[in-house]
Amino acid sequence: MSNTSNAALGLGQSPALASGFQFPSIHNFPPFYTLQPTASTWKNQADLWSTIVIRYYRHHRLYLLDLDDSTITNEQLFNNLRINRKLKPETIQAIVDEMVKKGDAEWDATSKKRRAIIYWRKPEDWAAMISSWVFESGLNNSILTYYEIAHGDNSEDQEFYNIHPTVLQKSMDILVKRGVAATFQGANFEEMGVKFFRAGA
Amino acid sequence: MDRWDPIQLTSTFRPQLEPYETIQITQDQVGLYDGRLKAEEYPNGTVYLTSERLLYIDAKNPARKSIGLPLRLISGIHNYGGFMSSSPKITLELYTRGSIADPQSSSDLIASRDNTSTGMDASLGSLSLKSEPSWVCSICYHSNQGGVMKCAVCGVKKPAGSDTPTTPAADPFLLNEHLYINGVSSNSHSQTSLNAATGFVDVTSSDPGYGGGGGDHPGIACPACTFHNDPFMIQCEICGTQLQDAESVAFMLHRQQQHQRSISQLPSTIAPSGSTSTSANEGSSYFKDNSSTTSTLGKGIVSSISNLVYTRNSPTRDSSKTPTEDTNSVKLSFRAGGNGHFHSALKTAMATRAWESKPKPEVAKKPVPNSADSLTTSTLKLGGISAVMRKVETNRIETDQVLSQAFQDLQGLMDKAAEMVALAETISNRLAKSNIMDNEQTATFKTYLLSMGIAAPVTKDTAGAVFHKELARELVEFILPIVEREGGTMSLMDVYCVFNRARGVELISPKDLHTACTLFLDLNLPLRLRKFDSGLLVIQTMARYSDDEVSETISTRIRRLPPGAGLSAVELASAIQISVALAQEQLLMTEARGLICRDESVEGLKFFDNLFAKWEI
Known part of the structure; x- marks a missing residue:
């Protein structure tokens, strides 16, 4: 991942994870795990972290970052066993705060900044992706459930397969606002229905 | 002026x-x-x-x-x-200008003068050339040469207060008066002799219109032991003899008579005065000051002095003031x-x-050896290495003596301070010259010597109200080279230690030091007191070591470290020989400039190069 100028900075490259993900070598930089008190330095650091978090989440198709879930904080993303450094939950929170400011993440309103959705794609992108998929597969003018979109047999090869319900809802809201689709109330979230009217958005 | x-x-x-x-x-x-x-x-x-x-x-x-x-x-x-x-x-x-009041210049004439003059038989003409001040022993009245500290005959010390020779040509009071009288710079008086005294009397009484000069007498000489007491003493400090006794009263009466007599001789410039009683005390003490000398010189000089004393203190003084006197x-x-x-x-x-x-230059002391002397010295003279060895040995013994005297007690140390500093300088000079400087011990020793060295520290006694200003100036003079050696910044604590060590015994309080440092700006001195955000006080040089320079040095140092290694304040402090607190401040300052970044871990706080700014994602 690191290009030549980064390699010149002299940090060792970690081996790729089992999932095939490769951290950039800045991930082995000890100060990367300390919240920098200098504003300009911290901005650079937070930018680097958000890039790595988004890459990691996209690679592993993850959506939710929960600070109360110890598996998240102990994950290799935030815990570098090689240099024995680990991000503190407060620092992760600060990083997510920065990501929220840029629109790369959103706090779950009820969680008091403990849970966040990481937008490795923007809701607008998801909306466009879903609607184009619907029209391409000729599913417009019929009602689809949310379950069919996220977990249906037809969408299995799509990037939004297993999409997080909150992200899906956000994307649908965007489509409804544009007048591309209409939602129908169901018994539960997965039985919510959506009908697409015409192509394009 | x-x-x-x-x-x-x-x-x-x-x-x-x-x-x-x-x-x-x-x-x-x-x-x-x-x-x-x-x-x-x-x-x-x-x-x-x-x-x-x-x-x-x-x-x-x-x-x-x-x-x-x-x-x-x-x-x-x-x-x-x-x-x-x-x-x-x-x-x-x-x-007065031109008078031989300058002991320095007169001492230069010592070499050209032989020491045969006893004063009694010296002719007036020859004495006008022989300007060396001599003094009369207060016990045996032997006239001694000026350079001699003890009487050649009886061995009594030269009296301290009347260090001034009693030679009219060099006595501050007599000379001054004499010159005023004549209006010319003439030395035509014999020294320390009856002749001189009487001659002096003649001049004085012939024209006593003297009005200026005057001065502080060193004290009252005790009639018993000749010790010079403070003018306000009633009894002698040494032997307890009455100083203001019947004799002085008698003297006063006598002096008044003299005064009456002199008035009749005087030209009209001197108005009769009634202020004899007010000047009596001063007159008598002046008399006593010189009594040991003058008592045997006959009544003439007594009367002349009392005349002088009177005229000096009389109201006629102002009226007889001349323009030359003012200057x-x-x-x-x-x-x-x-x-x-x-x-x-x-x-x-x-x-x-x-x-x-003050020690005089070697040249002035060198006597011209006569033939007999040179013969004996040449036979004793050792040549070559043995002479050098003996010289070295003599020097070593002298140094030992100085050291042991100096450290006997604190007062001794203070008295010897100047010598000790000179000694330290010579040793460090010698070390600098020698080639064996790579020895670490020698280097350490040298730094000790360098940090000694305030010969006359500013004290509250000597500086009074301007103590802190003077202290600030002295501090800057002393500490500037050290601060520059330390990299431009020193914590106040370090300054305090170094400064007090150099002052030796005249220690100052931390408060005095702080007050002095706050005056740097007002006094326009090349150092500044600085308070870091953490409250750490440092002094630093003004221009040469700016924050930019310090942070640049530190970030360069950190960049040179092997990859993945950080620098802690302790490591920095030991690397560049500054205090840890200061190193910490410098690191934080560099960090605040975005040049380095920190790593907080169980190992402590370490600083790394700021890779975040350079990383291309």
């Missing part, structure tokens, strides 16, 4: 002292008067009294308007306490007080006469 010379100042506008010269007292807000008129050029400044000079350093323009007056030119001191809006003043009477006195006006201490310090300095005890 033309008697004053420009003086050398240090970088901090303190006077540059001669070797063995020490500052006795300092007073600010002093104005100078030339004679009776204000010296417009020198309205307000700081006056330093050293053991040899009186120095005026102007408050506004110290570089150009700083002048000094050698104490040896001063013949007398008057203290005026001030009244209403007039400030207290000290008047300094100066020797021969200087007034110091103490606008902020402090004249009392200054007066007593000045008196002490005048009595000590440090300029006379």
